[in-house]
Amino acid sequence: xxxxxxxxxxxxxxxxxxxxxxxxxxxxxxxxxxxxxxxxxxxxxxxxxxxxxxxxxxxxxxxxxxxxxxxxxxxxxxxxxxxxxxxxxxxxxxxxxxxxxxxxxxxxxxxxxxxxxxxxxxxxxxxxxxxxxxxxxxxxxxxxxxxxxxxxxxxxxxxxxxxxxxxxxxxxxxxxxxxxxxxxxxxxxxxxxxxxxxxxxxxxxxxxxxxxxxxxxxxxxxxxxxxxxxxxxxxxxxxxxxxxxxxxxxxxxxxxxxxxxxxxxxxxxxxxxxxxxxxxxxxxxxxxxxxxxxxxxxxxxxxxxxxxxxxxxxxxxxxxxxxxxxxxxxxxxxxxxxxxxxxxxxxxxxxxxxxxxxxxxxxxxxxxxxxxxxx
Numbered sequence: 001x002x003x004x005x006x007x008x009x010x011x012x013x014x015x016x017x018x019x020x021x022x023x024x025x026x027x028x029x030x031x032x033x034x035x036x037x038x039x040x041x042x043x044x045x046x047x048x049x050x051x052x053x054x055x056x057x058x059x060x061x062x063x064x065x066x067x068x069x070x071x072x073x074x075x076x077x078x079x080x081x082x083x084x085x086x087x088x089x090x091x092x093x094x095x096x097x098x099x100x101x102x103x104x105x106x107x108x109x110x111x112x113x114x115x116x117x118x119x120x121x122x123x124x125x126x127x128x129x130x131x132x133x134x135x136x137x138x139x140x141x142x143x144x145x146x147x148x149x150x151x152x153x154x155x156x157x158x159x160x161x162x163x164x165x166x167x168x169x170x171x172x173x174x175x176x177x178x179x180x181x182x183x184x185x186x187x188x189x190x191x192x193x194x195x196x197x198x199x200x201x202x203x204x205x206x207x208x209x210x211x212x213x214x215x216x217x218x219x220x221x222x223x224x225x226x227x228x229x230x231x232x233x234x235x236x237x238x239x240x241x242x243x244x245x246x247x248x249x250x251x252x253x254x255x256x257x258x259x260x261x262x263x264x265x266x267x268x269x270x271x272x273x274x275x276x277x278x279x280x281x282x283x284x285x286x287x288x289x290x291x292x293x294x295x296x297x298x299x300x301x302x303x304x305x306x307x308x309x310x311x312x313x314x315x316x317x318x319x320x321x322x323x324x325x326x327x328x329x330x331x332x333x334x335x336x337x338x339x340x341x342x343x344x345x346x347x348x349x350x351x352x353x354x355x356x357x358x359x360x361x362x363x364x365x366x367x368x369x370x371x372x373x374x375x
Contacts, residue, residue, distance in 0.1 A: 041146060070109070074112065103120065136149050288303075
């Protein structure tokens with residue numbers, strides 16, 4: 001059987017990233033200075049930053065404060081323009097001014113402009129207008145808040161059109177369950193594991209039962225040798241299953257407005273490198289955020305979002321619904337840590353990708369382009 005020209009399978013076996021990409025502090029530092037300082041990074045749901053709050057987040061290696069005051073949502077680097085003190089040591093209520101606790105320099109929350117220098121009396125050579133807070137661009141997409149530290153941010157992109165999720169009422173969904181875990185692996189190791197299913201038969205028995213195609217080591221029918229575009233599409237989930245829940249049944253009302261294809265698929269993935277992937281099901285949505293902590297440590301924040309009506313059902317347990325995906329995520333985490341332990345070996349210089357690992361190859365190409373400044 002041959003690879004069809006329209007199949008995403010690779011036509012060759014390219015070399016992977018070198019060992020240093022997964023263990024070197026210098027490599028991670030370059031990623032922080034390029035990828036995470038130039039791309040749109042998800043920092044949570046808009047609902048996590050309610051009106052009247054000042055919250056601390058991190059974008060790459062940059063400490064950031066998100067101010068939501070007087071109807072204005074703004075993000076600034078968490079650094080005073082006086083002598084570089086941490087401007088906001090802890091989350092707190094927001095007012096019209098953001099005042100540094102060190103020397104009381106005060107900035108207007110709505111635009112970051114400097115309005116006072118505390119007890120200091122500047123001389124005429126001090127230009128107050130050039131000492132405002134340093135802003136970051138922000139964008140809200142489907143209820144998620146993204147920040148970008150670049151001077152001229154480019155458009156936000158995903159591996160699918162951003163309109164793919166238009167039939168899901170994501171912005172109105174409520175966080176029903178959250179799981180935060182730190183893994184002993186490089187952030188790219190987790191993304192690579194997410195990007196292929198060759199590991200699925202050996203790592204994910206429950207998932208392969210739910211999605212039989214994964215048991216073949218592929219993520220989609222077009223990856224199979226011998227596939228042709230005229231083959232009829234079949235449901236992704238096992239017979240009788242409609243969603244990723246313990247019993248495969250919807251946990252609440254199915255979203256109105258979904259197409260027949262969207263319902264038949266049972267799940268729709270969207271990947272927004274470098275920080276988040278989103279999975280839309282027929283009855284809820286979930287997302288996983290990835291945050292590098294060190295060359296060999298990564299924080300995962302997994303969240304499940306539901307309509308309020310679903311959460312209000314008598315006896316509803318969001319944690320129980322999340323249980324299936326949490327099993328899969330725990331298996332992925334263990335596999336990523338196993339991979340990282342092997343990558344530490346000085347005998348490993350670089351690997352070879354298989355044709356089914358086309359998404360990893362695309363990720364590597366994207367990473368290199370951004371580290372080289374090509375976007």
